[in-house]
Amino acid sequence: MPGPSRRPTIKDVAHACGLAPSTVSNALADKASVTAETRARVLAEATRLGYRASSLARGLRLHRTWTVGALVADISNPFFAEIVRGIEDALWAQDYSLVICSTDYDPRKEAAFLHLLLDKRMDGLILASTASDSDEVPRLRQRGVPYVLLNRRHRSQPSDYVGSDNAAGTAAAVAHLAELGHRRIGFICGPTQSSAAGERLDGYRREIRRRFRRIDPALVLPGDYSSERGAAAADCFLAMDRRPTAIVAANDFMALGAMARLQERGLSVPRDISLTGFDDNVIAGLPWVRLTSVRPHSRDLGSRAAALLLSRIGAPPVAPAEVILPADLILRATTAPPLD
Amino acid sequence: MPGPSRRPTIKDVAHACGLAPSTVSNALADKASVTAETRARVLAEATRLGYRASSLARGLRLHRTWTVGALVADISNPFFAEIVRGIEDALWAQDYSLVICSTDYDPRKEAAFLHLLLDKRMDGLILASTASDSDEVPRLRQRGVPYVLLNRRHRSQPSDYVGSDNAAGTAAAVAHLAELGHRRIGFICGPTQSSAAGERLDGYRREIRRRFRRIDPALVLPGDYSSERGAAAADCFLAMDRRPTAIVAANDFMALGAMARLQERGLSVPRDISLTGFDDNVIAGLPWVRLTSVRPHSRDLGSRAAALLLSRIGAPPVAPAEVILPADLILRATTAPPLD
C-alpha cells in the first residue's frame, strides 16, 4: 500500500517530460510557442500523473480565487436556502465556487465572516444579511472589492443591488383583497432593519391610499417575520372594535402563525377573515394550507445576483446597477369576499 | 477619493516599521525572538494599515486552507440545509469556512465538484451526496485526503461515517403502530442507491419479523423520496384486497404525498389509516399536518460530521470511526388504533 502520496506539481510533470516548468505551463495553457508534439507529451504525462494545478498557487500569482462568498442570515431558512441554490447554479456554470456563511442576524458574526472572506481573497461577495447601516459596506466599495447587495439596501452607500419588487407584491395583495370587496385590511410588518420589509409596508400603504384615500394606522401592526409574532398580531386584530376583514402579512411565517391562531379561536379562513403571505414558502402551497402568497422567485434572485457579481469581477469599476425582479401574487384558498 | 488601493502586504508593514518581513511575521506569530517593544510597534503599524495576512499565501506555504468542502444533493432541500447549518456551526467555532456544492444526485456533477474542491486544496471533505459505489471515495482515501461520509455509506471502502440510526427509527415507528393494534403495516421505500433508505427498510423488516414472524412482501412498495411517489403508493395500497391499516413511509415527503392522496379519496387520517414519516421536516410539525415522524437530528448530524473531520485534519491516519446518532419517534396526530 503506497502511503498518502504528495500531489504532483508542475515540477513533477516538467521533470517527467524532461522540460522546464514554464514550458509545461505554456503547453497546458495552449500558448503558441509550444510545439504540437511537446504539448501532446506534456498532456500525456500530466494525465498519467493525475496532475491538477493548485488553485492556491495560481490564485496567489493571478490575484483571483474563482470563489465568491455569500453572507446569508440563516441557510436553514428555506428562503435563503433557495437563494443560495440560485447563486450556486449561476456560479457552477462559470466554474466558480461558493463559500457560505450564516450570520444569524448578528452584526458581530457578520463582520467576522466578512473579514474571513476578505482574508481568503474572495473574488466577490454577495451580501444577503447585512444590516442596512453596516460600516463594512462603504469600506468594501472603497477597497474595490466587488459585491452585490441582495434584498437589502444600504442606507447610504450606492451599491449593486438585486431584489424583488416587494412594494408591488404587497400592493398586488391589497388590490386583490380590495377587489374582493374588503375595506378594512390589516398589515403585519417585518423587522424594521430590513429594507425589504420596509418596501413591503410601502406597497401596502401606497395601494391602500390609492384606493381608500386614507390609512388607518391602527391596522398596521409590528412584526419580526416569526410565526409567534404573527399569532400575536392575530390576537391583536381580533381584540379590535372594528376588526379587519382581511390581513396582509409581510411574510409567510407570520401569515401561518396568524392563520393557526385564528383557527384556534374558532374563526374560519377565508370565510371569516382573508389572509395573504409573502415569500411563497413551500408550506404555503401545501394542500392543507393553500395560503395565498406573493412569490419573490428567490432562486432567480440568487442567480441574478451571482451573474451581476461575476460581471463585475475583473472588470473596470462602473456605476452601481439595480435589478428588480417581479413578485407575483399566487392565488390560493385563503382569500374570499368579506361576510358583510 | 483614493481609488481602489492594493491590500497591504507583510512587506508594507515591514517597510512601515523599518523591519524585515520575517521579523514582522515572527512578531505577529508571537515568536520569542522578538522584543516586546518591536512587537508592539509591528502590531500598531499592522492595525494602522489594516493588514491581514493572505490566506492564499499562507495556505500555499503551510499546505492548509482552513476550508472544508461539502457535497450535498441539494441545498434547497430542508434536510440538507439543516445539515449544512450544523456543519457551518461546528466549523465556525474553529475558524474554518465551508464551500458548498449541490450535486443534484448527478454523479458527473459530483465528480466535477470533487475535483474542483481538490484543486482548491480543501483541508477535508464532507460527502452527503455520494453514490454508494463511487470510485472517487477509495481514491480520496488513497490520496490521504480527510473526508467523512454523511448518512451514506460506501459499498466497499471503510470510511469515517456519521449517520442516524435509521433502522431504529423505522423500527420504533413500527413498534408504535403494532402497540396501537395494527397488524397490517405497509412500507414505502426510499431510493435504492441510498444506504440510509436501505437501513430504514431494514428497520421495518426487523421489527415486523420480530412481532409477526413473517413479512408480507406485497406491503413493501418502492419509492424515491418524492411526494408524487408517496401519493402513487397510497393509491396502490388502497387498491389492495386486504389493505394495510397503517403506512410507514421512508421519508416525510412521501408520507405527505400519501396523506394528501388519502384525504382526496375521502379517507381520514388517522381514523381510517395511520401514517408515519421520517426526517421530521418542518412541515410535519405544522398545526394543519401534525404528522408523526422520526426525527434524525439533522443539524447534529452536520456538526458531528464536521467535528469528526476536523479531528482528522493534520492528524496521523487512524482506522475509520462511526458515529451513529439516535433517531427519535415524534408522536403527533397521524396514528391511532385501527378501526376493526
Next chain:
DNA sequence: GTTCAGTAGAAAATCGATTTTATTGCAAGT
C-alpha cells in the same frame, strides 16, 4: 584581549503556479 554564547533581526529558501526575460540552435540574407 580574545573567544564564546546568546540575542535580535536580516537574508534567503520555500510553497506551486504564471509571466517576463534570456538563451540556444538553426536557417536565411548579405
Next chain:
DNA sequence: ACTTGCAATAAAATCGATTTTCTACTGAAC
C-alpha cells in the same frame, strides 16, 4: 563567414506569506 531573425525552450522574477539559516552585536568568561 557573420550577422539577423525566428522558434522553441530554459531561466528568473513574481505573488505573499513562513521558516530556516545567517549576521551583527552585546556582554560574560578566561
